[in-house]
Amino acid sequence: MVQLLDDILIINRAEAGKLEFNPNWLDLKLLFQQFIEEIQLSVSDQYYFDFICSAQDTKALVDERLVRSILSNLLSNAIKYSPGEGGLKLP
Template sequence: EYLQHVKSASKHMAQLLDDMRLLSSAEAGKLEFNPAPVDLQKFCSELVESIKISYGKNHRINFICPELVAPGKKIENESEETQHWPALDAKLLRHILTNLLSNAVKYSPIDSNIYFELNCDNEEAKFQIKDAGIGIPIEDKEQLFESYYRAQNVGKIPGTGLGLSIVKLCVDLHGGKIEFSSDTGLGTTFVVKIPFYKQR
């Protein structure tokens, strides 16, 4: 039991330090946007497995992704396949999805389902994360992306109040959009849309 408390505290501190470092870089104007081709299906699958190990052992995280390579399209070699991958900043994308998925786990009942869906077209990637958690009170929705702000119904659930402000920052650096819908006690759905970077 003590070991679990130590592990939990260590994760919390590591996340806090990582969040503070990213925000400090952003405030100093040193947070860079470095897009490169990303295999999104593999990236998201591996991220979900990592979240399951770190946060979600008592939850079911369901990753949903249609086939991203068009049916019948033959990829001859790895370099050709890479050319068809969309360009995003993988480091910033990891911050976005890790925060949203870990929040979905943290604020949802044990043994509940979390749905993470990825869809792509020629212009953008759409990430949808849906939980059945405590939801967000209507009076908190306007301030949700502010640093250090936490909703009134979080109770004793630990958190820094930095996660969603970091998500918004990373989405903005991509030129993307983030929206959410929520009902108190019924869960929350976040939708992130990120346009693919095109060299100008």
């Protein structure tokens, strides 16, 4: 529920042209792995995530809050619209 409210705030700020963008250099591979581990804890054993990243350099100048919001939406939709008892691959 909190994530939904955060997403609504982000959309409202973006539409009003007041979305704050605070970029930092982050290792996206590490960020994705940590985020997936957090999500895995909240969805129990019903789903498992298979994250594969073959890129060597995964650093990027991004706003971590916005990237986490995007990942949250993508994974929530993947869970919602995939059959239960399955794996979700993130190539």
